[in-house]
Amino acid sequence: xxxxxxxxxxxxGWRLDWSVARADVGASLVVFxxxxxxxxGIAVASGAPxxxxxxxxxxxGIVAGLLGGSPLQVSGPAAGLTVVVAELVNEFGWPVxxxxxxxxxxxxxxxxxxxxxxxxxxxxxAVVHGMLAGIGGTIVLAQLHVVLGGSPQTSALENVIxxxxxxxxxxxxxxxxxxxxxxxVLGWPRFAGPLRVLPGALVAVALATGLSLALENIAGLPxxxxxxxxxxxxxxxxxxxxxxxxxxxxxxxxxxxxxxxIASVESLLSAVAVDRMHQGQRxxxxxxxxxxxxxxxxxxxxxxxxxxxxxxxxxxxxxxGARTRAAAVLHAVWxxxxxxxxVWLVESIPLAALAGLLVVVGVQxxxxxxxxxxxxxGELALYLVTGLGVMALNLLEGVAxxxxxxxxLVLRRAVRARVRHEVPLFDKEHRVVVEGLATFLCVPTLSRxxxxxxxxxxxxxxxxxxxxxxxxRDHLDNWVRRQEQSGAAVVITTQRGSGHRGESGHRDGSGHRGESGHxGESGHRGExxxxxxxLPGIPGPDRYLQQAGGH
Numbered sequence: 049x050x051x052x053x054x055x056x057x058x059x060x061g062w063r064l065d066w067s068v069a070r071a072d073v074g075a076s077l078v079v080f081x082x083x084x085x086x087x088x089g090i091a092v093a094s095g096a097p098x099x100x101x102x103x104x105x106x107x108x109g110i111v112a113g114l115l116g117g118s119p120l121q122v123s124g125p126a127a128g129l130t131v132v133v134a135e136l137v138n139e140f141g142w143p144v145x146x147x148x149x150x151x152x153x154x155x156x157x158x159x160x161x162x163x164x165x166x167x168x169x170x171x172x173x174a175v176v177h178g179m180l181a182g183i184g185g186t187i188v189l190a191q192l193h194v195v196l197g198g199s200p201q202t203s204a205l206e207n208v209i210x211x212x213x214x215x216x217x218x219x220x221x222x223x224x225x226x227x228x229x230x231x232x233v234l235g236w237p238r239f240a241g242p243l244r245v246l247p248g249a250l251v252a253v254a255l256a257t258g259l260s261l262a263l264e265n266i267a268g269l270p271x272x273x274x275x276x277x278x279x280x281x282x283x284x285x286x287x288x289x290x291x292x293x294x295x296x297x298x299x300x301x302x303x304x305x306x307x308x309x310i311a312s313v314e315s316l317l318s319a320v321a322v323d324r325m326h327q328g329q330r331x332x333x334x335x336x337x338x339x340x341x342x343x344x345x346x347x348x349x350x351x352x353x354x355x356x357x358x359x360x361x362x363x364x365x366x367x368x369g370a371r372t373r374a375a376a377v378l379h380a381v382w383x384x385x386x387x388x389x390x391v392w393l394v395e396s397i398p399l400a401a402l403a404g405l406l407v408v409v410g411v412q413x414x415x416x417x418x419x420x421x422x423x424x425x426g427e428l429a430l431y432l433v434t435g436l437g438v439m440a441l442n443l444l445e446g447v448a449x450x451x452x453x454x455x456x457l458v459l460r461r462a463v464r465a466r467v468r469h470e471v472p473l474f475d476k477e478h479r480v481v482v483e484g485l486a487t488f489l490c491v492p493t494l495s496r497x498x499x500x501x502x503x504x505x506x507x508x509x510x511x512x513x514x515x516x517x518x519x520x521r522d523h524l525d526n527w528v529r530r531q532e533q534s535g536a537a538v539v540i541t542t543q544r545g546s547g548h549r550g551e552s553g554h555r556d557g558s559g560h561r562g563e564s565g566h567x568g569e570s571g572h573r574g575e576x577x578x579x580x581x582x583l584p585g586i587p588g589p590d591r592y593l594q595q596a597g598g599h
Contacts, residue, residue: 068371075368076378079122082247082364083109083383086409088274088394089402090125092194093187094133096142096353098274098394099283101125102387103352108343109380112355116339117332118319119373122361123343125353127409128179128314129307131186131443133353136303138202140290142351147287148300150348152307156341159312165333168313174427175434175450176313177418182438182446184413187406189439194403195226197272204439221260221269222400229256229404247364249405256401271398280387285351306444307344307354315340315357322359325366430454465490465513469497477506477537486511488519498527503534511542 083105091101108123116123136145159165189207190200197219201207229252236248243251260271277283290300319331336357343355365375387394414435422431433453437446465484472478478501482494501507509524528538 069374071369071371072375073378075365075370075375076382078245078247078368079361079365079370079375079379080382080386081250083122083124083361083379084386085249085253085397085402085405086358086360087125087383088397089406089409090127090130091353092274092399092402093127093130093191093406094125094353095137096133096145097277097283097351099276099280099387100142100146100351100353102280102383103283103350104347104355106380106384106387107347107350107352108355109376109383111343111346112339112357113373113376113380114339115335115342116357116373117335117337118322118357118362119329120326120362120366120370120375121315121319121322121331121336121357122365122376122379123315123340123355123357124361126314126356126358127187127406127413128183128356129310129354131183131438132303132306132310135442136307140300140303141288143285143288144290144300145287146285146348146351147289148303148307148348149352149354150287150345151304152311152354153341153344153346153348155304155308156312156337156344158341159308160334160337160339160341163334165312165316165337168309168316168333171313171451172427172430172454173418174422174425174430175447175454176317177415177422178431178434178450179310179438179443179447181414181418181431182435183443184410185435185439187410187413191403191406191410195223195230195400195407197222197400221263221267221271222398224263225256225260225271225398226400226404226407228259229253229401230408232256233405233408253397253401253405256404257397260398260401261396271400274395274397274399274402276391276395279391280384283351287348287351302444308341310443311340311344311354311356312337318357318359318362322357322362322366325363328371427454427457430457463487463489465493467493467497469500471500477508477539480507480509481512482510482520483512484514486513486516486520488517491519491523494520494523501531503531504536505531506537507531508539508541511540513542516542 084102087101087105088098089101091098094100105124108125112121112123133145136148140148186204189204189211192211193200193207193214196214196217198214198217201210232252232255233248236251237244260273263269264271315336316331316333319333319336323331340355340357347353347355361379365379368375370376419428419431422428430450430453434446434450437449439446441449463485465482465486467483467490468481470479470481480497480501482490484490486494524540528540531538
């Protein structure tokens with residue numbers, strides 16, 4: 049029934065409504081103008097054939113647009129996978145990498161069919177944002193070399209080491225073109241006025257291309273440009289199955305899983321962001337993974353880059369007034385027409401212009417808002433470790449470091465007990481409160497706090513803890529015994545709801561237990577219900593007593 053309902057909703061979305069059609073066509077043209085330069089630039093940054101970016105944009109727009117679960121999301125090649133793809137290309141070559149992309153798509157389809165989309169939301173946001181920041185930093189370091197007229201190195205560390213030398217031997221025309229692109233991308237939304245309807249990336253690349261042609265034809269200063277071996281159809285190529293030793297197949301499988309996981313997480317995060325921007329149909333996460341997987345499978349088989357939901361294009365789509373999934377499909381149609389008819393125009397684009405565009409994209413992946421949020425939630429270490437790990441090692445190991453640190457922090461917070469001591473202002477009892485999990489790990493802190501209470505001073509120890517292990521009970525027993533020997537009155541209470549019922553009371557110096565819960569007093573005690581079975585590690589009512597009010 050749900051499938052029939054989805055089909056009915058889809059048919060209503062595709063019915064001929066001229067107002068909807070005009071909105072979708074207009075939005076698709078705007079997204080097309082944004083997608084073309086970004087797709088070309090991401091292909092360059094990935095070390096892939098440049099038309100592989102357009103193939104991925106076409107396949108992602110049509111296949112994910114038709115089959116995906118987020119109607120207004122626009123899919124295509126994304127900056128988030130450039131580091132992974134570049135590593136795969138360096139290690140296995142481009143034909144094998146396309147096979148990895150196709151296999152990753154099959155894995156994504158499996159994720160969707162088994163309804164695993166909800167588990168992607170379990171990844172800490174600080175790890176995801178740190179991963180994107182690490183990717184952004186890697187892109188910036190690599191593309192700065194291209195802006196300076198050189199070639200990027202194979203790792204972020206090598207790019208940092210070689211950057212001073214590249215600065216000393218910078219190629220003037222390339223630097224001018226790259227800086228022109230960056231300034232236009234950053235300044236266009238602020239100073240363009242009514243022309244802001246035109247995408248800044250497209251304007252920047254077009255004007256930078258014009259500047260490069262002027263430098264070459266007037267001043268005689270050539271600038272390296274995009275080189276295409278043929279048209280779009282010539283760029284289509286089937287993947288190759290590698291001939292690898294037995295030990296290297298694990299690395300290839302790891303690459304497949306990495307592409308599938310990152311593409312899935314990035315697509316779902318983008319879909320959530322898109323849902324917040326409109327009031328229409330919400331995202332079906334599992335269907336979205338199936339659509340993204342189908343797009344990646346076909347893109348890999350045709351020789352394209354990995355496909356994900358892209359927030360830049362998707363937000364542009366929503367702001368441009370898109371109403372249905374037809375806008376995403378149409379934007380891919382315009383890209384196909386452009387790639388088939390205007391290949392000569394692509395070949396006129398200088399590499400420094402695309403590199404300058406990617407520098408801005410990389411910088412925008414490092415968001416101050418994400419850093420502030422991570423700091424406010426005590427997860428700044430997760431953000432930094434993940435980001436630096438991605439840059440210093442590789443994406444998979446960086447994310448693994450972030451997840452490992454997240455697990456350690458969760459474990460630390462889970463087993464940590466908070467012990468506080470309230471010193472009386474006058475000659476009243478000291479109050480010690482133990483919260484959290486009272487395990488052997490908190491014994492040193494508990495010992496230090498209890499040592500602050502002088503012999504002979506009355507005290508109340510409130511165990512507002514969910515669990516008290518034997519080490520804590522043993523330490524408290526010994527301390528209570530010493531306090532009683534000094535003539536002190538000691539009251540120990542446990543938290544209501546910890547798994548048992550008890551009664552408040554105390555021991556004075558003679559070992560007598562009063563019944564009111566206060567030293568030196570006696571009082572009436574009402575009937576108590578039968579005690580419930582105690583949880584392991586919770587002391588019995590002979591020493592650790594239930595406090596009536598709880599904490």
